Amino acid sequence: MPEALSLLCRVSAHPESRCWALAWSPSGALLASCGGDRTVRIWGREGSGWACRAVLADGHQRTVRRVAWSPCGQFLASASFDGTTCVWRRHEHGFEVVATLEGHENEVKSVAWAPSGSLLATCSRDKSVWVWEVDEEEQEFECVSVLSAHSQDVKHVVWHPSQELLASASYDDTVRLYREDEDDWVCCATLEGHTSTVWAVAWERSGQRLVSCSDDRTLRVWQR
């Protein structure tokens, strides 16, 4: 098949433990991975292979479930089962934690940066989705909204590619969309149709469509 992908290399990323998620840096030069060994690892090209450039340990007490790069590539967020989300800043010699976002009741399942880089979203088994505002100068993160629209564990949050519109997927079989309304965030749409847990969503680059995948073994494509 001309469009098939061929394997470049295989990396043992997180020794003795599950590798949960990956994220390419915006420039494509680095790859971040996270796993059950409670670390985040940064990988870069080395010759024909990939080498580990940094191990971000001491950030979390439990499995790191998801990592996400900020649009500018200077920050990396890591969401963990320990209930916190760490924000790491990249500098010459590595990465350091600049903020720890606390507040979720239990395991954080996903984290995502808005395209503008000034908002961050997290979601958790506590059924809520939190929106945080980033103050880059102060490196401060403030909670802007706590959205409890889902009735079950929220698995994934993803921002629209160009608008401040957030989508979330949940064990309650729905996808929900959120946007800002006056000075708070509200759930502006509920996409029903799946008959089991919705594990993830993805926006098409133009932002016209959204696809969701579910435990019901279907993919559903949604359009406005």
Place this chain on the structure above:
Amino acid sequence: MKCENCSKKECSKKQKNDDTQSTSVDALSSSDGSEEKNEFDTLANAKILLSDCLACDSCMTLEEGARVFQQNQKEFFRVLNLNKKCDTSKHKVLAVSLCPQSLPYFAAKFNLSVNEAAKRLCGFLKSLGVHYVFDTTIAADFSILESQREFVQRYQRRNQEEHALPMFASACPGWIRYAERVLTNLVTSHICTAKSPQQIMGSLVKGYFARQQNLSPDKIFHVVVAPCYDKKLEALREDFYTALYNSAEVDCVLTSGEIVQIMEQNNVSMKDVTEVAVDSLFDGLKEGDVVRHDGKRSDGYLEHIFKHAAKELFGVDVKEITYKALKNKDFQEVTLEKDGETVLRFAAAYGFRNIQNMVLKLKKGKFFYHFVEVLACPGGCLNGKGQAQSEDGKPDRALLAQMEEVYTAIPARLPESNLHVQRMYQDWLEGMDSKKAQDTLHTSYSAVNQSTSSLDIKW
């Protein structure tokens, strides 16, 4: 029902909660069998709309959920009906206390003035068989006075005691429960120990009033009409008083919305109800026109404590307070300047997100306010989930705006000028600084650490 620790594929989706709109009481997970299923269903179907502070499972046990649910119309009518039966040993004196934040709801909803609303509500309740209808403003007077004094004392101790400042308000049960169950002693040590108006009203009705009427406390069934469901949880709060009298200070909390439901079920329109003057705790005396405490959307703590502190600590007479909204309209700041310096910094933080930010800053040591009026509901108590929600569970903004107008129009009165309160301090409480006053009007909070599972979930 959600199964908290479920890692089984068989975790039945059939049991899922249909109600995705409201933050209803999602009863705790249970790996036990069918017995507890019925209770879960009941709680979920009851649509008990707790504030966001109590939204997760850490904050309320299943048993508490059941006791919260029991505070409903059925219970109210059960007691009323027992009074109609012959067995006098089961008769109780029914007293209903109305919260000042509930009255604007009735006034706005039925297009009445707040005084008409109070008197008609009183007339309606008495027509059902209620013996006394009180206004809890007097209890709020005590609560504010005690909070004012405590603030000044804490301010004076601020350099000796780590936990003296900031001081957090203590009237909101959602906030208190969240602080006790989820936050640590880092936060609870800052909460003002003055009891909330509801708790003080309980002591006033079952202590003071009962004594005046020669009744034993367990002969009074005390109902409170409140703007939210969190107050039902607060009614379960035990104090030394409860043990002393072997009777809860508040037996049942009904939300404003539940009272309206009772009216609708009885085909009663507020327009047709006869006005009856509201009672006071003092024999024969009726309440005058409704008064309130200062404060735009709140129960008055920030305003009164600020003015009192400005006078006591800095000799400044503050007439009007200017609020500055920060990140959002539910986080407002008030400062006192003297000789070019900011000497007092107060804040009002309403809603879960603002509480979160406040706690995070406190943990980082970057919190510079002396006092914070904390409320679980954005928009304050008028926006309590027991009254301001429309059918689909969303806040009814138009009604809320009307309620705010009604509330602002009520004349304000300083707690210091309530002569009854002064008299009660002397006669009933044996003086403002007495042990009795301390025991009756103050409580304590403790941070309860829940055990957390350290097992890694499989997904």
